[in-house]
Amino acid sequence: MPTQSNQPLPDGYKLLDYRIDSVLSCGGFSIVYLAYDVNDQPVAIKEYLPSHLVLRREGDVLPSIADDHVATFRYGLKCFFEEGRSLARLSHPNVVRVLNFFRANETVYLVMRYERGRTLQEHIQLRRGAISENFIRHVFAQLLNGLREVHTNRLLHLDIKPANIYVRNDGTPLLIDFGGARQTLAAEGDGPGKKMLKPMYTPGFAPPEQYRDRQRLGPWSDIYAVGATIHACLAGMAPQPADKRMQDDKYQPATRLWAGKYSRQLLETIDWCLELNHLQRPQSVFGLQKVLLRQREPMVRSPAGLLGAMQSRLLRFAGALGASSKA
Amino acid sequence: MKFSIFQESRLGARKINQDRVGYCYSRDALLMVVADGMGGHLNGELAAQIALQYLTELFRGEARMRLGDPARFLHHGLNDAHEAILDCVRTRNLPEAPRTTCVACVVQDGVATWAHVGDSRLYHVRDGKILSQTRDHSKVQWLVDTGQLREEAASRHPERNKVLNCLGGSRPPQVDLSHRNRLADGDALVLCTDGLWGALTPGMLASVLSRKTLRKRLPTLLDLAQARAGRGCDNLSVVAMSWTEPGATLVDTSTRTLELDEFAHESSAAARMRPKDRDASGDAGAPADTATHPIDRERAGAEANPGYLSDEEIERAIEEIRSAIRRRTPPGAR
Numbered sequence: 001m002p003t004q005s006n007q008p009l010p011d012g013y014k015l016l017d018y019r020i021d022s023v024l025s026c027g028g029f030s031i032v033y034l035a036y037d038v039n040d041q042p043v044a045i046k047e048y049l050p051s052h053l054v055l056r057r058e059g060d061v062l063p064s065i066a067d068d069h070v071a072t073f074r075y076g077l078k079c080f081f082e083e084g085r086s087l088a089r090l091s092h093p094n095v096v097r098v099l100n101f102f103r104a105n106e107t108v109y110l111v112m113r114y115e116r117g118r119t120l121q122e123h124i125q126l127r128r129g130a131i132s133e134n135f136i137r138h139v140f141a142q143l144l145n146g147l148r149e150v151h152t153n154r155l156l157h158l159d160i161k162p163a164n165i166y167v168r169n170d171g172t173p174l175l176i177d178f179g180g181a182r183q184t185l186a187a188e189g190d191g192p193g194k195k196m197l198k199p200m201y202t203p204g205f206a207p208p209e210q211y212r213d214r215q216r217l218g219p220w221s222d223i224y225a226v227g228a229t230i231h232a233c234l235a236g237m238a239p240q241p242a243d244k245r246m247q248d249d250k251y252q253p254a255t256r257l258w259a260g261k262y263s264r265q266l267l268e269t270i271d272w273c274l275e276l277n278h279l280q281r282p283q284s285v286f287g288l289q290k291v292l293l294r295q296r297e298p299m300v301r302s303p304a305g306l307l308g309a310m311q312s313r314l315l316r317f318a319g320a321l322g323a324s325s326k327a
Numbered sequence: 328m329k330f331s332i333f334q335e336s337r338l339g340a341r342k343i344n345q346d347r348v349g350y351c352y353s354r355d356a357l358l359m360v361v362a363d364g365m366g367g368h369l370n371g372e373l374a375a376q377i378a379l380q381y382l383t384e385l386f387r388g389e390a391r392m393r394l395g396d397p398a399r400f401l402h403h404g405l406n407d408a409h410e411a412i413l414d415c416v417r418t419r420n421l422p423e424a425p426r427t428t429c430v431a432c433v434v435q436d437g438v439a440t441w442a443h444v445g446d447s448r449l450y451h452v453r454d455g456k457i458l459s460q461t462r463d464h465s466k467v468q469w470l471v472d473t474g475q476l477r478e479e480a481a482s483r484h485p486e487r488n489k490v491l492n493c494l495g496g497s498r499p500p501q502v503d504l505s506h507r508n509r510l511a512d513g514d515a516l517v518l519c520t521d522g523l524w525g526a527l528t529p530g531m532l533a534s535v536l537s538r539k540t541l542r543k544r545l546p547t548l549l550d551l552a553q554a555r556a557g558r559g560c561d562n563l564s565v566v567a568m569s570w571t572e573p574g575a576t577l578v579d580t581s582t583r584t585l586e587l588d589e590f591a592h593e594s595s596a597a598a599r600m601r602p603k604d605r606d607a608s609g610d611a612g613a614p615a616d617t618a619t620h621p622i623d624r625e626r627a628g629a630e631a632n633p634g635y636l637s638d639e640e641i642e643r644a645i646e647e648i649r650s651a652i653r654r655r656t657p658p659g660a661r
Contacts (some may be wrong), residue, residue: 070485074641081644088651101648106485108645 006049006056006063009033013061016102016110018045028052030080034114042114043099048080048107062106077108083178084110086155094146096166096176112176117169118177121162124233131233133262139165140230143173147226148285150175151219158217158226160206162212162232204228204238208276211243220281223288227273227281234258234270245276265291329433329571330354333545339522339553339560345372346520346564347379347427351386355393356435358386359566361447363520365426365493366639374412374425374495381408397433398504401442405429405494405502407534412495422653426495430461430518435566439508439516444500445490448524450532451508452515457533461503464492481526488638512572515541522563526552541569559637 008031013020018035024044025032033045042246049056053073054063065073087098087110100111123131143165150157157164159177166174201210207224209216224242231239231254240250251274254267269291275281282288336348350357362378364371382404383423386394408429416424428445436493441449446463462468466489470476481487492501510516517532524532531551545567553560 067483077641077644081648084648085644085651088655091655098652101645101652103641103645108641233621 006051006054007058007060009047009061009105011263015045016104017212018043018111020045029076035111042113044114046110048077048113049108050076054107065106072300077227080108084108086150086153086178087112089153089155092146092149093172094142094174095149096174096178115166115168117167117174119163120167120173120229120233123167124162124236128236130236133266134170136230136233136266137292138171139173140226141289143175144226144289144292146173146175147222147241148151148289151222151285156217156219157222157225158210159202159205160222160229161202161238162229165229201241202238203241203243204232206242207278208242208246209278211246214283216278218278219284220278223273223281223283223285224250224275224278226288230266230270231274234262239274242276249276265294328352328434328490329542330357330568332357332359332566332568334564334566335545335549336564337522337549337553337562338561339556340558340563341560343372344562344564345375345427346522346562347372347375348518348564348566349379350385350566350568351383353387353390353392356386356390356397356433357568358383358390358431358433359516359518359568360429360431361518361520361564361566362430362494362563363428363445363447363522363562365428365445365490366643370425371427372419372425373415374427375429377412377415377425378405378408378427378494381411382429393435394433397438397440398442398507399433401431401433402502402504405431405442405444409494409496409500414599418493424495424497426490426493428490428520429494432518434510434515434516434570437510437570437572439510440507441503441508441516441518442503444501445493446488447518447520449456450515450517450519450524450529451506452517452533453511455534457529458514459505459508460529461505463490464501464503465490484509485638488521488642495536510570513569515567515569517565517567519565519567520561520563522556522561523549523552523565526556526563533560541567560636561639573661621646622656632638 006026008023008026009020010017011020011022015035015039021034021036021042024034027050029048031047031049033047035043035045037043049063050073053069053076054065056063074285082102084098087096088101091097096115097113098110100109102109102111108222114253123135141256145162147157155178157175157178160175164177166176168174205225205228207221209221228239234254235257239245245251254262254270255264269288273281273288282291330589332350332523334348334350336344336346338344345366347362347364348360350359352358360379360382362375364373364375385400385404385407389395389400412427413424415421428443428447430441430443430445430447430449432439432441432449439451441461443449443461444464446465446468448461448463451458465485467476467481467484469491470484471478471481476484494500494501527548532548545565549563549565552563556563
């Protein structure tokens with residue numbers, strides 16, 4: 001975590017109808033608090049507070065924003081709104097549920113349902129990689145339901161990674177942090193956004209088309225990240241970043257690295273998702289899901305050559321258009 | 328009663344005009360109204376429309392020739408306009424009350440009386456100087472009044488659009504009523520929305536508004552405000568009149584030709600009222616221009632001015648998200 005110079009709101013602080021309990025996490029873009037609502041139900045509140053633009057000192061509630069940062073700060077708000085918009089449209093047990101959205105303290109807040117559990121990242125750290133195939137299949141089969149819902153709404157997540165997958169104590173997963181839209185915004189030409197939002201990929205999880213060729217973003221882009229995430233469950237770390245892979249691909253097929261330890265079908269699925277050429281990956285979540293659910297069967301790889309792949313891509317062209325233009 | 332009157336309402340850089348302006352006069356009384364429907368709330372323009380319509384109708388009902396008591400008319404008129412908005416919320420089953428600012432002025436017997444709620448303003452100009460003006464019911468004005476903000480800094484304050492008092496809000500409006508202001512020959516009364524005054528200095532407003540030049544100069548003033556506001560330009564609207572003492576020569580409007588029971592009126596709104604602002608049920612019930620195409624508008628806004636997000640846009644985005652949350656189907660119902 002980068003040095004966080006911003007002070008969080010004090011514990012016990014009354015924010016609208018909520019009472020801040022404690023800090024759940026801090027990032028460069030926001031702080032997430034555990035808070036309680038009027039009915040004493042726990043909620044997670046995300047506060048927009050880009051640490052390189054605003055400063056909140058010890059004992060203050062209002063952050064101070066330098067005059068020349070005001071426009072950029074507001075530009076960044078768009079990204080936060082984008083996340084709010086995306087989440088507000090989605091209603092799915094495997095997608096974090098947003099409960100409220102409001103303005104206060106010269107910034108904005110996103111209130112989400114609080115869930116008990118831990119991130120997949122923490123699971124990986126605890127078990128140093130070695131996560132069982134059953135766990136993986138169980139978590140991802142459900143997670144992909146959530147991702148399907150995202151894609152059905154013509155949205156892309158664009159930041160799927162272990163830290164953004166939350167596993168409830170009952171083992172059901174939840175897709176969190178829809179801040180990925182900021183990357184789309186960062187790529188938009190000149191303007192104040194340039195100043196503030198350097199392209200923020202998560203190296204290792206972002207597909208090649210997220211670094212360039214952004215018009216090629218589509219469901220297959222999130223699928224690359226899903227592949228990288230499953231890969232991280234096995235390896236304990238992310239695969240080589242896609243931009244590096246484009247120059248000098250050191251990716252070692254999962255089928256070779258973990259042969260015998262996991263089913264061949266699962267390993268082939270990982271390699272398939274991690275194809276650099278987006279046309280050669282599973283083109284839809286549904287396609288990927290079918291494979292994950294079809295346990296222990298010999299996997300049939302898409303027979304499609306370039307032609308077939310292009311056909312299937314054309315078929316999904318409309319969906320991709322809607323999804324990639326959301327910013 | 329003789330006066331020269333001018334009104335104009337412009338879109339600015341916005342997609343819709345939520346401002347409403349109008350005037351209405353009988354032989355002995357003149358009413359001018361400016362209302363600025365509030366962005367960030369549903370149907371701001373609906374509230375502005377109701378306020379304008381309500382006041383002009385009330386005026387026609389009460390002013391056979393003259394109003395009994397202009398101050399009383401304004402005080403009750405604005406409060407009742409607030410109720411009219413809430414009534415509309417009930418009959419149309421709107422999820423939230425639309426809100427609007429409002430400034431209204433009555434001229435009768437050579438005396439001007441005005442009342443306002445919010446940050447639409449009235450300036451009383453004499454000899455190129457502002458004689459008096461309304462005091463905004465806004466957060467920045469409050470900060471200035473309580474010594475927390477310098478007057479000069481108010482125009483740059485991030486919350487300069489925050490209005491503390493309005494028609495249609497959850498609390499009843501606090502109608503701010505002026506004294507009786509006797510008009511002198513050549514005096515101008517200017518009622519305008521923040522889209523106009525917010526983009527100009529007080530000096531600019533006053534200097535342009537001398538008598539004889541109203542009709543000529545006001546369009547220039549609007550141009551100037553638009554140029555200064557640039558791509559973030561709000562709707563800008565104005566009704567202004569200059570007063571001619573009996574006996575003076577330059578007259579644009581004389582009420583003398585009106586029959587005793589006759590009224591003349593002009594408003595920016597009638598033609599713009601949509602036949603159906605809202606379908607009251609279900610998901611499709613989003614108001615026609617606040618939520619059904621939010622993303623298109625957002626995108627258009629971004630093209631017009633990449634980067635900058637105005638206060639109003641922020642409020643609108645938040646409201647959009649909040650209404651999406653409210654509308655969303657519960658997980659079990661899908």
